Amino acid sequence: MPLALFFLAWFVAPFLLLVIISLFDTAEFRALGLRQYGKFFTDGYSLGVLWDTLELGFLVTAVCLPLAYALGLVYVAGGPHRRTLILFLIMMPMLTSAVVRTFAWIVILGREGIVNNTMLALGLWGTPVRLLYTWGGLVLALAQIQLPLMALPVINSLLKLDRNIVDAAEALGASRLRRLCTVIVPLTLPGALAGALLVFAASTTAFITQTLVGGGRIVLMPLNIYQQAVGVQDWPFAAALSVVFTVSILVITYVLNAAAQRRMRGIDAA
Template sequence: MTPASTSASRQLLPVVPLAALFFAAFVLPLVALVAISLFRTPQFAELSLAQYLRFLSDPFSIKVLTDTLWLGAEVALATLILAYPLALVYVASGPFMRTLITFLIMLPLLTSTVVRTFAWIVILGRDGIVNSAMLSLGLWQAPARLLYTWEGMVLALTQIQLPLMALPVINSLLRLDGNLTRAAEGLGASRARIFITVILPLTLPGAIAGWLLVFAAAATAFITQTLVGGGRIILMPSYIYQQAVGVQDWPFSAALSLIFTLAVTGIVFAIGALSRRYVRGVDAA
C-alpha cells in the first residue's frame, strides 16, 4: 500500500465500531427476515414463495395493504392543502409571525406520538370537544361517533404529520425568486392566478418531498391507527403486529413486513425519481 492510501484508510478507523454494530444488528437481522419469509411453515420446513403467494391470493390481505397506502395518500393530500396557505402567510410575514409559525410547527414534532394521539381521543371522544361544542350550539341532536372512524383517523394523522409537510413547502417558498411573483403582479395577474401559474409549479419539488414524507409516516403510524382508528380498521402495521406477536406466524409476518416495506419505499422512490426527472422548480432540499 502507498502511504497515501494507508492514511486514507486510517481516517476511516473511527467508523469501524459503528460499521460492526450495523452489520450485526441491522444488516444481519434484515437478511434473516428475508430468509425467514421464504419458509413454507412456521416450523421452518421447506423453502418456497408460499408466504408471498398466500398474500397475493388473499383478498383480505390485499385490501389491508391498499387501505394502508390509500390512508397515507389521503393524509398527505390533506396536509398539502393546509401547508400551502400556512407557508404563503409565513413567507409574507414579519419576524414575529414567522417565529410563531415556526414554534407551532415544532410543537407537535417535539411532543410524543402517544401524547398527540391521546389529544385526539379527547377531541373526538363521545364527551369530547367537537361533540360538546356541536351539542351546546344545538347543531347536533345527539353525540356523533367520531372516534374509531376512518375520517377521525385521517383528521388526527393530518394534524400529527402536518409539520413534515409544512417544513419542505416553507423551504421551497423561501427559495422562490420574489421577482417572479412581482413580475406577474405587475403584468396584472390576480393573486390566485399567480399562485396557480407561478408559485405552485415552481415549488412543486418541495410539495412532492413533503407529500412523500407524510405518505410514509402516515402509512406506518401504528399508534394513531390503532387508537384513533380503533380495532375494526385493520391496516398493515397492526396486521404485521398481530401475525407476529399474536399468532406467532413468523414466516408470514416476515413476508408481510417485507411486502409493506417494498410497497412504501417503492412508491417513495418511484415518485421521487419521476419528480426529479420531469418536475422543474426551485430545489427542495
C-alpha cells in the first residue's frame, strides 16, 4: 500500500529521528545520554509548562462536554429542518480557518470588544476588564473553536441510541434529568470520549490560539518547543520536549480509549 510506505518514510521515521536527536547531550551533537530529559524533569519551569498545557486540554474538554450534549439533545429531539440548521451551525466554524476564528475572539474579548462594550453600556463594569491574554479567555475561545469536534460524535451516538430504552425508563417513572444521567449519558459515553480525545489533543497543540488569545505571558508546550527549536536553536532539548509532550498525549489518549472500550464491552454484555 503506497500510503503505508509514505507514512513510514515521512511520519514514523521523523518521530524516530526526533527520539534519537533528543538523546544528544549537547546542542553540538557530541555525546549521547539522557541529559535533556534530566534537564526537563528537574526544571520546575518546563514541568509547569507541560502541566499547564495538559490542564488547558482538560478544562477545554470539560467546557465542551455539556455544550455538546445540550446541542445533541436539541438536535435529536428536532425535525429535519432543525437538524440541518444545527449541523450547519456546527460545520461552519469547523471548516472556517482557525486563524480566522482566533481573530474573531481577539475582537470579542478585546479592550473595545463586544463583551467589554456591552458590560460598560449596561453599567455593570465601571472600566474595561482585561479578558484577552487571560487563562479564562483562552479556555472559552478554545472551547468554541474545538466544540464541533465534540458535538459531531456526541450527536452520532445519540442518534444510534435505542429510543426504547429511554422510553422504558420514562414508563418506569424516571424524570427527564434522571433519564439523562442514568440512561442517556452512560450509553453514549463512548461517543463523548471519542470527541473528548479530539478536543483534548487539538486544544493542547493549538499554537495559534494559544499564542494570540493567551498572549506572550501564557507559555504552553507548543510555544515552548518553538522557542527552543527556532529561537534558542537547541534541537536536542526541543526534541526532548516534543517527545515528552507526545508521550503524555499518547498515554492520556490510550487510557481514555481503554476506558471507552471497557465501557462498550460492558454495554454489549448487559
